[in-house]
Amino acid sequence: MLDTSYRVEIPGGIELEAQLVGPIPRFLAFSIDFVIRALFLFIFAIASIPFGKLGFAFWFIFWFLIEWFYPVLFEVFRRGQTPGKKMLGISVVHDDLTPVTFGTSLLRNLLRTADFLPFFYLFGLVTMISNRRFQRLGDLAAGTLVISIRESAKPVAIDNITPLAPATSLLRNEQTAMVDFLHRSQQLSLPRQQELAGILDGITHDKNDERVDQLQRIGAWFLGVQ
Amino acid sequence: MKQHLFEMQHQKTWVLVEQSLENPNSAQNSMLLAEHYLLLCQHLALSKQRLYDNALIERLNKLVMRLYRELYRYRTDSRLNFYGFFVREFRLAIYRHRHFIGLALLVFLLPALVAGSWVYLDENAVYSILDGPDVRGIEQMYDPAARKLGREREADTDVFMFGFYIQNNISVAFRCFAGGLLAGIGTLLVLFFNGLYIGSIAGHLTRLDFVDTFYPFVVGHGAFELTAIVFSGAAGLKLGYSILNPGQFSRLNALRLAGRDAIPMLYGIVLMLIIAAFMEAFWSSNASLAINVKYTVGAICWLLVLLYSFSGKQFESR
Numbered sequence: 001m002l003d004t005s006y007r008v009e010i011p012g013g014i015e016l017e018a019q020l021v022g023p024i025p026r027f028l029a030f031s032i033d034f035v036i037r038a039l040f041l042f043i044f045a046i047a048s049i050p051f052g053k054l055g056f057a058f059w060f061i062f063w064f065l066i067e068w069f070y071p072v073l074f075e076v077f078r079r080g081q082t083p084g085k086k087m088l089g090i091s092v093v094h095d096d097l098t099p100v101t102f103g104t105s106l107l108r109n110l111l112r113t114a115d116f117l118p119f120f121y122l123f124g125l126v127t128m129i130s131n132r133r134f135q136r137l138g139d140l141a142a143g144t145l146v147i148s149i150r151e152s153a154k155p156v157a158i159d160n161i162t163p164l165a166p167a168t169s170l171l172r173n174e175q176t177a178m179v180d181f182l183h184r185s186q187q188l189s190l191p192r193q194q195e196l197a198g199i200l201d202g203i204t205h206d207k208n209d210e211r212v213d214q215l216q217r218i219g220a221w222f223l224g225v226q
Numbered sequence: 227m228k229q230h231l232f233e234m235q236h237q238k239t240w241v242l243v244e245q246s247l248e249n250p251n252s253a254q255n256s257m258l259l260a261e262h263y264l265l266l267c268q269h270l271a272l273s274k275q276r277l278y279d280n281a282l283i284e285r286l287n288k289l290v291m292r293l294y295r296e297l298y299r300y301r302t303d304s305r306l307n308f309y310g311f312f313v314r315e316f317r318l319a320i321y322r323h324r325h326f327i328g329l330a331l332l333v334f335l336l337p338a339l340v341a342g343s344w345v346y347l348d349e350n351a352v353y354s355i356l357d358g359p360d361v362r363g364i365e366q367m368y369d370p371a372a373r374k375l376g377r378e379r380e381a382d383t384d385v386f387m388f389g390f391y392i393q394n395n396i397s398v399a400f401r402c403f404a405g406g407l408l409a410g411i412g413t414l415l416v417l418f419f420n421g422l423y424i425g426s427i428a429g430h431l432t433r434l435d436f437v438d439t440f441y442p443f444v445v446g447h448g449a450f451e452l453t454a455i456v457f458s459g460a461a462g463l464k465l466g467y468s469i470l471n472p473g474q475f476s477r478l479n480a481l482r483l484a485g486r487d488a489i490p491m492l493y494g495i496v497l498m499l500i501i502a503a504f505m506e507a508f509w510s511s512n513a514s515l516a517i518n519v520k521y522t523v524g525a526i527c528w529l530l531v532l533l534y535s536f537s538g539k540q541f542e543s544r
Contacts, residue, residue, distance in 0.1 A: 012267035014274075016291050053386040060389030064396060079295070097291065098298040103489040110492065111485075113404035114412065123408075137407050140478060141465065141485035151288070158230075172277045179229065179279035223279075224228020 006133065006145065008097050016097055018147040021090045022134050023125055026146055032084030037066050068110065075105040089150035095133070095143050104142045111138030158182065163221035164214070166204050175222045182219030185212070229278045236269060243289060250296045259293055266290050311493065314541050319490040321538030323460045326467070330459035333417045334452075338425030345429030355426040368431055368439040384507045391503035395451060399458040399495050403465075403488070410466025417459045424452075442517045443510045445524030449531045450502035454495045461491040 004020045044062050048055030074082040080091035080100055092100050092108070100108075115124030115136045124136035133145055161182075170178070185193050190212075197211035204218060243262050246255040270286040320327065345351045352361055398416070405412015431440040464484045472480030505527075510520070 010267075010290075010294055012264060012290070012294070014267045014271045014290070016294065017287050018291065053382040057382070057385040057387075057389035060386075060393040064389075064393040067393075067397070068400060079299075093295070097294065099295055103486075106492060107485050107489055110400050111404050111407055113401050114407035117408065117412070141407060141481050143482045143485070149291075176277045176279055180281070183279055183281040222228075224230035226230075 004134075006147065008095070010097065018093075018097055018145075020134050021088075021146045021148050023128050025088045025090055025148075026128075026134075029082065029084035029088045029090060032087055033071070033082050034084075036083055037070055041066060071109045071112075072102065072105045075100050075109075076102050085146075089148060090146050091149045092144055092146055095145050097145075097147070100142075100144055104144055108138035108142035108144050111141055114138070158220055158223065158225055161216055161220040161225065163223075163225045164217035165221055166218045168203065170222075178215060178219040178222050180219075182216045182223070185216060227276070229273075229276070229282060232273070232276075232278070233282065239265070240269075240286075240289060243293065247289075247292050247296065259296060263290075263293050263297055266293060311490065315490045316494040317534065317538035318541040319487065319494065319538070320457070320535050321542060322487060323457070323464055323491060326460035326463040327456060327535075330413075330417055330456045330463055333414055334421040334456055334459065336421065337418050338421035338428070340425070341422045342425035342429035342432075345426045346433045349433070352426055352430040355422060356430075361430065364427055364431070365434065365436075368436045368443070370436060370439050384511060387511065388503055388507035391506050392500065395503060396496060396499045399454055399499055400492075402455065403458045403462040403492065403495075406462025406465035407469075408466070409469055410463050413459050413462030413466060416462075417455070420455060438517055442520035442524070445521060446510050446527055447502040447505035449524065449527035450498045450505065453531050453535065454498040454502065457491055457498070458495050461488040461495075464488065 004022070006018045006020050007015045008018075009015050041059075041063060045059055048059045051058075071082050074085075075092050078086070080093055085091060092105070094100060094104060112124075115121055115127070115138055117123050121136075124138075127140065128134050128136045131140070133139075135145060139145065166178075181196065188196070193212045197215045200215065201211070204215065239262065243259065243266065246258045249255055250259060266286065267290055270283070270290050273283050273286055341351075341355060345355070356364075398420075402413055402416040402420075405414075405416055428440070431437070465481065465488060468480040468484035469477055475483065509515075509523075
């Protein structure tokens, strides 16, 4: 099944749910990081020219650090986010959703080499799309995941909606559906709202009623708006 | 309880926690976050159980997740502890990898010895392993005649080579390790070919009787560099072996356990290669030192590295 939810029980006695991130945002994040890295190496190379051999010595060390430790340092000290990942709203975590430590981050980033083979991350991509957590080889060995930590959309304001009791009694999950409809309606286009509301023609409202309005008012009633 | 009422009751707390998360490290805020963690867990559990709508559950889930990620951020293994690492952890990691170190050593040493003796005995053999220009470059580097011209390296050349060795050698070691993830094949290849090259270079230079320039140069840093390459090979082979023969674990869990074991090895390898790069750039290349001094120091280095490597057993808990 195509489901990107990932649940894990945390000390606190509850299940947390996170959204896993697939290959495409991760590739985009990688590309952004790649450009940033290349840019820094280029600037540093130019800056090191006046210092001759000494400059190049430092350039080599800088290259080494950027190549292997750029992702590690950001992931450890910036809560699992390199600049590219930050732009995409994704983050690296352990598979219990705790932030990565230096050891695990180092491991997953060194093993990038194996993911890169035979060319341009083919092994990594194949591994990523053949397991349900979208882990590449390095993630599998280090026990890490990439999750989305983007802020969700704000629900609609409900102050100006007059609640309305439904004509028929509804099951609990049906009641939740009503409330969800109310909260989500701002994210849906009006025709889509009408289409969805149309499914319930003759059940919660008559055909001639203002369908969307009616459903939103029922939702507000179940929410407990006074 | 209806959702709206629930939200009205707790809205203030949630906003307070959200605000504290903006600046989680201040003493006051971290206290507040710790105090509210279980309360928010309860709120989330309640809203799920009461089938409140997804927007609220998502909001609380996000909040608890941020709180959780904040509270469970540091683990002891993310703190630097050089003393504990050097005295205990690295030695134990070496001990735990002992079988793989043996195997890696074999895969590295055997081709080195075979290629070395072959090149030593057969004048043309070196060209079937190395390129002509490479061989000439190596000959020039260690030609005693060239050395006697008194062309000592400048200080900035030493620093340049230090940077180069850091970049090159540690990257080789990292790739050697990562190759282990492909069922060990990548690691075996890296070890084999490195053994082949190093062996044939040594054989060739011995045949040319460049003994007094080559061996004093490599003996010192070789103790750290060659050992570190074998160690990285061992860590890689352990990764590969865990996939091929996971034992009582699932392949995935076996791989993760091997990965966890590899972390102290990686730290140690990096440290050893930094020492090696330092020695190679500033000590080994120094032509003004007497050969005997270099051999003595080299022997001491090898002795220390070997003693250290064989001393981990005492830390294994049984």
